[in-house]
Amino acid sequence: MSNHSDAANKKVCVLLVDDDHDVLGANARYLRLNDLTVxxxxxxxxxxxxxxxxxxxxxxxxxRMPDCDGIEFARQVxxxxxxxxxxxxxGFATVPEIVEAMKLGAVDFLEKPVEPDHLLGKIRSxxxxxxxxxxxxxxxxxISDTTxxxxxxxxxxxxxxxxxxxxxxxxxxxxxxxxLDINRRTLNEKMNRLGIVRNPV
Amino acid sequence: MSNHSDAANKKVCVLLVDDDHDVLGANARYLRLNDLTVxxxxxxxxxxxxxxxxxxxxxxxxxRMPDCDGIEFARQVxxxxxxxxxxxxxGFATVPEIVEAMKLGAVDFLEKPVEPDHLLGKIRSxxxxxxxxxxxxxxxxxISDTTxxxxxxxxxxxxxxxxxxxxxxxxxxxxxxxxLDINRRTLNEKMNRLGIVRNPV
DNA sequence: GCGATGTAGGCAATTTATTGCCTATAATCG
DNA sequence: CGATTATAGGCAATAAATTGCCTACATCGC
Numbered sequence: 001m002s003n004h005s006d007a008a009n010k011k012v013c014v015l016l017v018d019d020d021h022d023v024l025g026a027n028a029r030y031l032r033l034n035d036l037t038v039x040x041x042x043x044x045x046x047x048x049x050x051x052x053x054x055x056x057x058x059x060x061x062x063x064r065m066p067d068c069d070g071i072e073f074a075r076q077v078x079x080x081x082x083x084x085x086x087x088x089x090x091g092f093a094t095v096p097e098i099v100e101a102m103k104l105g106a107v108d109f110l111e112k113p114v115e116p117d118h119l120l121g122k123i124r125s126x127x128x129x130x131x132x133x134x135x136x137x138x139x140x141x142x143i144s145d146t147t148x149x150x151x152x153x154x155x156x157x158x159x160x161x162x163x164x165x166x167x168x169x170x171x172x173x174x175x176x177x178x179x180l181d182i183n184r185r186t187l188n189e190k191m192n193r194l195g196i197v198r199n200p201v
Numbered sequence: 202m203s204n205h206s207d208a209a210n211k212k213v214c215v216l217l218v219d220d221d222h223d224v225l226g227a228n229a230r231y232l233r234l235n236d237l238t239v240x241x242x243x244x245x246x247x248x249x250x251x252x253x254x255x256x257x258x259x260x261x262x263x264x265r266m267p268d269c270d271g272i273e274f275a276r277q278v279x280x281x282x283x284x285x286x287x288x289x290x291x292g293f294a295t296v297p298e299i300v301e302a303m304k305l306g307a308v309d310f311l312e313k314p315v316e317p318d319h320l321l322g323k324i325r326s327x328x329x330x331x332x333x334x335x336x337x338x339x340x341x342x343x344i345s346d347t348t349x350x351x352x353x354x355x356x357x358x359x360x361x362x363x364x365x366x367x368x369x370x371x372x373x374x375x376x377x378x379x380x381l382d383i384n385r386r387t388l389n390e391k392m393n394r395l396g397i398v399r400n401p402v
Numbered sequence: 403g404c405g406a407t408g409t410a411g412g413c414a415a416t417t418t419a420t421t422g423c424c425t426a427t428a429a430t431c432g
Numbered sequence: 433c434g435a436t437t438a439t440a441g442g443c444a445a446t447a448a449a450t451t452g453c454c455t456a457c458a459t460c461g462c
Binding site for chain 1: 294296297299300303309310312349350351352354355358359362363381382383
């Protein structure tokens with residue numbers, strides 16, 4: 001679908017999550033008309049599956065979902081892809097929810113109802129300007145108040161470092177070995193353990 | 202006094218901005234009792250003056266102020282000190298306000314009324330993470346040129362997480378154990394390995 | 403003083419991670 | 433085609449981290 005190998009004419013691929021089927025359908029249609037690839041899901045579980053199945057460039061999700069709250073969903077997304085930009089929208093959001101979402105690296109927070117056109121603009125600007133140092137920094141440095149095992153945090157951090165490094169060197173393992181000053185066998189083991197997928201260069 | 206190390210001796214300096222004099226006074230008193238230096242201001246203009254006059258380590262401000270809104274204030278702060286951590290609090294904040302505040306680099310957003318104790322914990326954790334943030338940033342996020350071993354990065358990150366957590370819970374080991382979901386012996390070992398000093402509570 | 407609480411650390415068993423050696427599999431080049 | 437390069441992974445030795453058990457020490461309230 002969204003083949004990452006050809007940067008020039010690659011379509012931006014959006015994972016759109018909303019439990020309201022009408023809104024979901026309408027937005028998806030509008031985005032597709034505007035030359036985006038759209039993967040839809042009407043709940044968090046499905047969205048995570050889709051995410052595992054197919055790499056996307058940005059996640060746009062409702063904060064309120066029937067099967068799982070958006071913050072928890074964002075955490076799961078972060079475990080799979082620590083770098084993926086997430087845009088939230090919601091009709092009723094509390095202050096801690098918004099703050100937590102932003103800390104989890106949300107790039108924006110829209111209020112319902114979301115204008116399709118506004119959404120499109122947001123997606124375009126985000127996918128264009130993503131990879132701001134601040135976003136990465138926040139994500140890596142954030143310490144939340146909640147109970148998150150140190151083990152888990154360290155794993156997430158390690159994954160993030162390795163993935164960033166991979167991205168930076170276009171998936172060239174030998175460069176990562178050198179940059180991170182690490183034994184090849186160790187890197188292999190870590191990537192397996194952390195579930196880092198090797199995308200073909 | 203004499204039982205503190207050099208690093209611990211340096212008091213954290215807080216710029217506290219609130220137009221409610223009673224709350225301002227009460228919070229300032231509480232923070233001072235807990236060994237922080239507090240500079241107060243009851244409006245944005247004065248706060249900016251204070252900021253220019255005297256370097257502070259963290260700004261804690263109301264979002265609503267008589268002479269200027271908090272977002273505009275944060276912009277002015279950013280012009281003077283682009284990296285200074287800002288914590289907002291407010292009773293009525295809109296979604297765009299919170300999002301904008303977080304984008305301007307707010308490190309947190311508290312809801313009024315703010316518990317003095319909660320505020321203290323927040324300030325300590327923020328100033329701690331900020332202190333190590335620069336070092337960590339160099340090691341962890343400056344992926345580009347230098348070869349920084351993954352090992353070293355992970356160590357720095359672990360140290361940073363533990364230290365922040367310690368500060369956030371005012372040095373109470375048992376809380377850290379719970380928050381980080383870690384065995385006591387393991388934490389002890391890690392702290393020794395990473396050279397984390399236990400400052401007396 | 404005495405017991406309760408919170409903490410540190412020695413020791414040793416166990417688990418987990420690292421890594422060298424060797425082989426295998428693609429892909430690419432000449 | 434064969435040689436070269438880049439990579440993955442099995443196996444096993446070794447190194448390091450985790451953690452339970454036990455002891456010790458300080459502090460605090462009674």
